[in-house]
Amino acid sequence: MRVTQEQMRENRRRILAEASRLFREKGFDAVGVAEVMKAAGLTHGGFYGHFASKDDLMAHAIEHAAAEKVGSAGNLPDFLDAYLSPAHRDDPAGGCTMAALAADVRLRPEAARAAMTAGIRSQIARMETALPDAFAGNRHREAIGTYAAMLGALILARAVDEPSLSDEILAETRAWMTADM
Amino acid sequence: MRVTQEQMRENRRRILAEASRLFREKGFDAVGVAEVMKAAGLTHGGFYGHFASKDDLMAHAIEHAAAEKVGSAGNLPDFLDAYLSPAHRDDPAGGCTMAALAADVRLRPEAARAAMTAGIRSQIARMETALPDAFAGNRHREAIGTYAAMLGALILARAVDEPSLSDEILAETRAWMTADM
DNA sequence: ACTTTAATATGATCGCTATCATAATAGTGT
DNA sequence: ACACTATTATGATAGCGATCATATTAAAGT
Numbered sequence: 001m002r003v004t005q006e007q008m009r010e011n012r013r014r015i016l017a018e019a020s021r022l023f024r025e026k027g028f029d030a031v032g033v034a035e036v037m038k039a040a041g042l043t044h045g046g047f048y049g050h051f052a053s054k055d056d057l058m059a060h061a062i063e064h065a066a067a068e069k070v071g072s073a074g075n076l077p078d079f080l081d082a083y084l085s086p087a088h089r090d091d092p093a094g095g096c097t098m099a100a101l102a103a104d105v106r107l108r109p110e111a112a113r114a115a116m117t118a119g120i121r122s123q124i125a126r127m128e129t130a131l132p133d134a135f136a137g138n139r140h141r142e143a144i145g146t147y148a149a150m151l152g153a154l155i156l157a158r159a160v161d162e163p164s165l166s167d168e169i170l171a172e173t174r175a176w177m178t179a180d181m
Numbered sequence: 182m183r184v185t186q187e188q189m190r191e192n193r194r195r196i197l198a199e200a201s202r203l204f205r206e207k208g209f210d211a212v213g214v215a216e217v218m219k220a221a222g223l224t225h226g227g228f229y230g231h232f233a234s235k236d237d238l239m240a241h242a243i244e245h246a247a248a249e250k251v252g253s254a255g256n257l258p259d260f261l262d263a264y265l266s267p268a269h270r271d272d273p274a275g276g277c278t279m280a281a282l283a284a285d286v287r288l289r290p291e292a293a294r295a296a297m298t299a300g301i302r303s304q305i306a307r308m309e310t311a312l313p314d315a316f317a318g319n320r321h322r323e324a325i326g327t328y329a330a331m332l333g334a335l336i337l338a339r340a341v342d343e344p345s346l347s348d349e350i351l352a353e354t355r356a357w358m359t360a361d362m
Numbered sequence: 363a364c365t366t367t368a369a370t371a372t373g374a375t376c377g378c379t380a381t382c383a384t385a386a387t388a389g390t391g392t
Numbered sequence: 393a394c395a396c397t398a399t400t401a402t403g404a405t406a407g408c409g410a411t412c413a414t415a416t417t418a419a420a421g422t
């Protein structure tokens with residue numbers, strides 16, 4: 001059955017939103033096209049009217065996720081607290097796209113990697129502007145280092161099995177970062 | 182056909198070595214049991230004489246990889262240089278197991294996560310002992326923060342598509358880490 | 363209103379992979 | 393030597409997922 005052009009755009013938006021959420025939660029491979037479409041309230045066959053392939057969907061889902069996360073920021077210390085919180089660790093589906101998918105995207109085709117690259121670049125830029133004025137000369141370096149440490153700590157905390165060690169990784173990394181700020 | 186007990190142990194060792202290498206290179210999902218066995222010079226059917234399942238193999242492969250990487254260390258600056266080098270970035274198959282698989286292991290069953298947790302714990306401990314004496318009071322914190330930053334930078338550098346940005350992430354993170362050491 | 367066209371639904375196909383049953387073969391112990 | 397047993401090889405099965413052909417339905421345009 002046919003739907004309004006507006007409805008179709010809305011459908012596409014929902015496909016992207018659900019795909020982005022599911023990919024972050026379960027990884028690219030564990031989520032099938034059928035599951036994404038079902039989550040969006042559609043059947044699997046219609047998928048190829050919206051996207052050329054699952055690879056194509058990955059790229060657009062990354063782009064979509066990176067684009068919608070522009071709000072937050074605020075000041076840097078609060079951002080770090082939230083990013084390195086147990087709540088964020090326990091919610092990959094609603095959390096940072098890069099932390100959830102950056103390692104995986106290494107194994108994906110060009111388009112997905114390009115979308116991820118753009119997202120990483122803009123995230124670094126956002127961090128640069130959020131840095132306090134104390135980092136006059138080396139904002140760029142500070143932004144990259146800080147970002148790498150945040151992301152690494154979150155990935156480690158999510159990989160680890162023992163809650164106490166996981167909490168420790170988050171808390172110690174957080175404290176380490178302000179030790180010399 | 183039957184083989185010597187020693188030959189069998191050797192076969193198992195080769196299965197683990199090849200699995201570890203292939204998993205790091207292509208990720209768990211992209212590597213099938215048949216491919217691992219073929220790489221080890223055996224046929225796919227014999228696999229279940231060595232391991233209970235592919236999940237079982239993952240756990241043992243992680244353990245195997247973490248155990249064999251005990252050598253290196255040396256002093257910390259050299260280790261950081263090597264870890265954050267383009268050569269290491271471009272060789273996931275021969276490189277750090279955690280950087281290659283930590284993000285993926287979040288989605289795997291207990292056994293694999295437990296093996297990864299042990300590996301991470303021992304890596305942190307090794308970093309603690311490698312730290313210069315200057316970090317008397319807070320070796321633990323410094324080790325965790327440093328490790329998170331290393332790992333995060335390597336994952337980002339591998340995710341990114343543009344060589345210049347990738348190189349930059351490695352080099353800037355490396356410089357950032359000694360800025361206050 | 364009526365035709366055309368575009369979006370979704372249904373169902374099938376194809377290939378891949380983990381797993382396992384069975385056969386074949388050669389160590390191991392007596 | 394011989395029986396026994398353990399390891400590997402061969403081949404089959406079952407299920408899953410991406411993709412696509414076709415049908416259906418309703419929006420768009422006249």
